Amino acid sequence: MTALPRLPIMPLLLAAHILSVVLWIGGMAFVTTVVLPALARLPAGQRIPAFLEIERRFGRQARVWVLIAGASGAGLLARLHLEGLMGTAHGLWLDAMIAFWGLFALLLFVAEPAFLHRRLQERASRDGEAARVLLLRGHVVLLALALFVVAAAVLGAQGAG
Numbered sequence: 001m002t003a004l005p006r007l008p009i010m011p012l013l014l015a016a017h018i019l020s021v022v023l024w025i026g027g028m029a030f031v032t033t034v035v036l037p038a039l040a041r042l043p044a045g046q047r048i049p050a051f052l053e054i055e056r057r058f059g060r061q062a063r064v065w066v067l068i069a070g071a072s073g074a075g076l077l078a079r080l081h082l083e084g085l086m087g088t089a090h091g092l093w094l095d096a097m098i099a100f101w102g103l104f105a106l107l108l109f110v111a112e113p114a115f116l117h118r119r120l121q122e123r124a125s126r127d128g129e130a131a132r133v134l135l136l137r138g139h140v141v142l143l144a145l146a147l148f149v150v151a152a153a154v155l156g157a158q159g160a161g
């Protein structure tokens, strides 16, 4: 009887991790650098409703990418036995990945449904442009943080940490 080929679990986990991060952070970069600036061309009262319509669709995808990034990351962590690095000077890149992931999980699964969207709509009903600018600033900060974490993850995983 021929033995079944062994699945290359590690490369598959890493591929799932990187693909989910690419789709998640790439989508966020598109919203930040293309969608939010382009909304300025709509009448002020339509800017936030248009954003929420786009965000409703992207938010669904982002939740899936965040779950896959977290699950594959946990799998990599366990298989590579890197738990001991967490909380040490050489493991700061790992802590940064996990902290960023936790921040996004909170935003997408707790804060948005609980109050963020409602607060945004209230603010937009007073001043649509001020709400768009606030949203743009928040996205710029999150994107800068995401790019920093990706760079730190690559440098750390390649042994520069």
Ligand code: HEM
Binding pocket: 017, 018, 021, 025, 069, 070, 072, 073, 074, 076, 077, 078, 080, 082, 097, 098, 100, 101, 146, 149, 150, 153, 154, 155, 157, 158
């Ligand atoms: C619960 C959350 C996460 C965990 C437990 C986790 C864990 C890991 C582990 C163990 C590796 C493999 C390191 C190696 O090959 O030595 C890795 C790779 C990587 N992670 Fe994460 N990660 C998480 C979230 C994230 C997030 C949020 C990002 C980006 C914003 C990210 C970006 C990356 C990148 C770019 C690599 C590839 C590094 C390389 O091989 O050069 N991870 N992650």
